[in-house]
Amino acid sequence: MFKIMLIEDDASLFGEIRERLQQWSYDVYGIEDFSSVMQEFAAVKPDLVLIDIQLPKFDGFHWCRMIRAHSHVPIIFLSSRDHPTDMVMSMQLGADDFIQKPFHFEVLVAKIQATLRRVYDYNTxxxxxxxxxxxxxxxxxxxxxxxxxxxxxxxxxxxxxxxxxxxxxxxxxxxxxxxxxxxxxxxxxxxxxxxxxxxxxxxxxxxxxxxxxxxxxxxxxxxxxxxxxxx
Structure with missing residues (x-):
């Protein structure tokens, strides 16, 4: 069972995404303290990270940069921001994909599945x-x-x-x-x-x-x- 860390401060959206992903047999973990994202990341050791750009304390770009300094775990951004520079910035920081909100849940699952297959299957x-x-x-x-x-x-x-x-x-x-x-x-x-x-x-x-x-x-x-x- 893959572990997914969802770094999202909208409690309603977090709950909805977690519930839907759990139906696909993913373990979904949230963030308790948005100033200690790296500590919680280290504790969970997720197989994939979903992260919003606009977050309390520091934005998603900051945490993507911090995660990439320590891990090659796949990262997918989820954001309502639609400026092309946001997508380019996320790719330059090492993210694997970018999904604009609002999104169809089927698209999110397809991208998660494709990313997990790409990252964890071919190395075998x-x-x-x-x-x-x-x-x-x-x-x-x-x-x-x-x-x-x-x-x-x-x-x-x-x-x-x-x-x-x-x-x-x-x-x-x-x-x-x-x-x-x-x-x-x-x-x-x-x-x-x-x-x-x-x-x-x-x-x-x-x-x-x-x-x-x-x-x-x-x-x-x-x-x-x-x-x-x-x-």
């Missing part, structure tokens, strides 16, 4: 290490290492990289990436994928590998493998 594959462009990609530790050092990736970033290098030198369409990441492209914006890929490239730049992920305008992305022919 027999092959956990890949060599790409002289670097070692560790799917279990979410790291990429070469002579220049090691960078840590989020679950979304390592999954995008995995999809690309498993089909290296071939174009992976944006539609294929979106469907693989979120199961149903109706539930995710095209901009969210762009933000995740750009963030991945920025981290790979530290290893001088960012240039090995190319954009094919109007098509998708391609992971280049040095020394091999490209389709």
């Amino acid at each position: 594959e027999a092959v956990s290490l890949r060599t790409w462009c002289g670097a070692t990609v560790d799917y279990e530790q979410n790291t990429v290492t070469n002579a220049a050092g090691t960078v840590e990736l989020t679950k979304n970033e390592i999954y995008i990289l995995k999809l690309l290098i498993e089909q290296k030198n071939k174009i992976v369409t944006r539609e294929e990436l979106i469907k693989s990441l979120w199961d149903d492209e109706r539930f995710i914006s095209d901009n969210t994928l762009t933000v995740n890929v750009n963030r991945l490239r920025k981290k790979l730049d530290e290893l001088e590998l960012g240039r090995m992920i190319e954009t094919k305008v109007g098509q998708g992305y391609i992971a280049i493998q040095e020394g091999e022919s490209r389709d």
Whole structure:
């Protein structure tokens, strides 16, 4: 049974979401003290975090930043704020998804299920290490290492990289990436994928590998493998 921490200060909405998620056999935990979110997070050790932006004491961006400093647990924002910068900010801070309130509960469940499958299922594959462009990609530790050092990736970033290098030198369409990441492209914006890929490239730049992920305008992305022919 997966544990979900719901960081939401609207008691009515919290109760409704908890009741609905419990019907799907999720354990749902709330926050007693909004100034001690990290202490409660450490005590619960959730498998996924749902978090609002507007909260008492500190906003959701602050707590997302704090959680990401200690954990790769998947994070989904739930917010009534609809400015594009809020979604971009959440992705840049390492969130896995962003759902605008009000939302259909079926959409929330679909996104939770897709995120949990993406984060916790694929790591059970027999092959956990890949060599790409002289670097070692560790799917279990979410790291990429070469002579220049090691960078840590989020679950979304390592999954995008995995999809690309498993089909290296071939174009992976944006539609294929979106469907693989979120199961149903109706539930995710095209901009969210762009933000995740750009963030991945920025981290790979530290290893001088960012240039090995190319954009094919109007098509998708391609992971280049040095020394091999490209389709």
